[in-house]
Amino acid sequence: MTFSGWKRRLAATGAALTALAVLVPGAQAQDKVLNLYSARHYQTDEALYQNFTRATGIRINRVDLDDAGLLARLQTEGRSSPADVILLVDAARLWRAEVDGLFQPVKSKILDERIPAALRGKDDGQGSQWFGLSTRARVIVYDKQRVAKKDVETYEKLADPVNKGLVCTRSGSHPYNLSLFSAMFVHLGAAGTETWLKGVTHNMARAPKGGDTDQIRAVASGECGIAVTNTYYLARLMRSSAPADRSVIERVGVVFPNQADHGTHVNIAGGAVARNAKNVESAVRFLEYLASDEAQGYFANGNNEWPAVRSVKLSNPALEAMGPFKAETVPIAVIGQNQSKVQEILDRVGYR
Ligand code: FE
Numbered sequence: 001m002t003f004s005g006w007k008r009r010l011a012a013t014g015a016a017l018t019a020l021a022v023l024v025p026g027a028q029a030q031d032k033v034l035n036l037y038s039a040r041h042y043q044t045d046e047a048l049y050q051n052f053t054r055a056t057g058i059r060i061n062r063v064d065l066d067d068a069g070l071l072a073r074l075q076t077e078g079r080s081s082p083a084d085v086i087l088l089v090d091a092a093r094l095w096r097a098e099v100d101g102l103f104q105p106v107k108s109k110i111l112d113e114r115i116p117a118a119l120r121g122k123d124d125g126q127g128s129q130w131f132g133l134s135t136r137a138r139v140i141v142y143d144k145q146r147v148a149k150k151d152v153e154t155y156e157k158l159a160d161p162v163n164k165g166l167v168c169t170r171s172g173s174h175p176y177n178l179s180l181f182s183a184m185f186v187h188l189g190a191a192g193t194e195t196w197l198k199g200v201t202h203n204m205a206r207a208p209k210g211g212d213t214d215q216i217r218a219v220a221s222g223e224c225g226i227a228v229t230n231t232y233y234l235a236r237l238m239r240s241s242a243p244a245d246r247s248v249i250e251r252v253g254v255v256f257p258n259q260a261d262h263g264t265h266v267n268i269a270g271g272a273v274a275r276n277a278k279n280v281e282s283a284v285r286f287l288e289y290l291a292s293d294e295a296q297g298y299f300a301n302g303n304n305e306w307p308a309v310r311s312v313k314l315s316n317p318a319l320e321a322m323g324p325f326k327a328e329t330v331p332i333a334v335i336g337q338n339q340s341k342v343q344e345i346l347d348r349v350g351y352r
Contacts, residue, residue, distance in 0.1 A: 032058045034282045037074070038087040039067045040269065042232075044302030052289050058282050067093040067175055074102050074274065083274040084283040090175035091132075091268040092182060095336030098122055098129040103272040105129055106284055114291045114309045119268060130272035133290050134305035136230045137325065138180050138265045140255045141216055143225045147253075152226055155184060155257045155265070159199025166225030167203040168215045172351035173343060176212070176230060180265045181346070182338035183330040187262055190341065198349040208352055213237070220248035230267070235304030235318035256325040263326040269305065 036049075041064065049060045065073060067088050074081055074097070086103065088094050097103055098121045107127030111120075119132030140152045151162050158167055169177060185193045205224045215227035216234060234254065237245045256264040271290060273283040289295055296307035301316045314320060346352075 032056075032282065034058050034060050034279055034286055035082045035084045036060050036062045036087065036286070037070050037083045037085070037274070038062055038064055039070050039089050039093075040087050041066075041089075042303045044298060047302070048290070048295055048298050051294065052286060055289070056282075056285060058285070060286075071097055071100070071102065075100070077276075079276050081274060081276045082278065084277040084279045085271055085286050086274050087133075087269070087271045089267075089269040090179055091270075091332045092179045092336040092339050093175055094121060094130045094132075094268065094270050094272070095332050096339075097272070099336070102275050103129045104275050104277065104280075106131070106273050106287065108284055108288060110288045111291055116308065116310065119270070119308050121270075121272065130270050131287055131291070132268040132270040132308045133296075134269045134299040134303075134308055135266050135327075136232050136269070136305050137256060137322075137327065138176060138228060138267060139231055139234065140257050141219055141227050141229055141234065141252045142255065143219050143222065144251060144253045146222075147225045149253060149255060152255050153257065153259075154261075155180070156188075156196060158226065158228070159196045159203060161199075161203075163203045163226055165203065165205055167200060168205050168218050168224035168227045169200075169208050170211055170215060171208045172197070172346045176267060177228070178339050178342055179267055179335050180228070181342045182335045183265050183328055185338045185342055186330050186334060190345075193342065194345045194349065197345055197351055201349050201351045216252060217248055220251045231319075231322060232304040235316070235322070238318040238321065239304070239316075254322070256322075258328070259326050263328040266327045268308075268332070269299075270308075 049062065053059055067090050070086065071093065074083060086097065088097065105124065105127035111131050115131045121129030142152045147166065151157055151160065157163065171177065181193065181197065184196065188196055212229035212233040215224065216229055216237060218224040219227050238249050258264060271287050273280060273287065277283050291309055293312055296309045296312040299305045300307045300312060300314050300319065304316060304318055306319065
């Protein structure tokens, strides 16, 4: 067999073993295994999981899915779900899972002390349903050669006729956008939100496609003039030494929208213990680890997110360069409750 043939076989065996471990709950308790369902899609998280295993001896079986896929899988699996810990990257999805009873309350002195109450799920006295672990702002980037900063200083301006043919975003229904629009619903009301999103749709340079980084690159290439992105994608480019990324960053300007009024929209990535977790003790231990200085440092310095734990020191030039800003304070439950109304508006105005 050729070398690459062996590599393929080894890879296939590894995948089969991982699948087996997930399917045999009885073996997990003895083996100290934690089944993690994660919607985090960030390379730097690998080190986090390895450090946890090194420190505790608890092996992590990871299932990677996006938020929607992950929640659907939990619903389908029901009581036989092997999931112990759930990581999601959107506040409204955390809220949805809480409402749908997919989590179980966690009482932990460490988590209650370290994670601010505003970044925790509902607590009926049994403990919080979920814990925010990091935050990210949704900002506007623009082509400094074509767009004036004053024309993009608020989210509302994305719909201004002055920006006709300039705006690019990923899909309107992506959780990052749905949550931003659901927060805007609080400021603009139902009719105002519809008018605004219709205007944004009219201003598009192209039909929505790709992820946030694709939008930033498209602004730098001149295909788009204005885009919306989570801060960590931008910070990743700011810290890159690749010449292509350097020229992207030189060309784009950044605005934290609505600093003069309600503040910039901030989203939350967080974790919870699954309703039917078999390894509850290990699951809580893992969440506590994610709130530790070491893990919070990874979120901040590895993946360019703001740590949920206030005392954690940043040593991230990109986050520091973005500076302090006024963040929006719409309650997460409200953002969650507005999502279906916003999706109906998106369908009506043709914002795919
Ligand atoms: Fe992301």
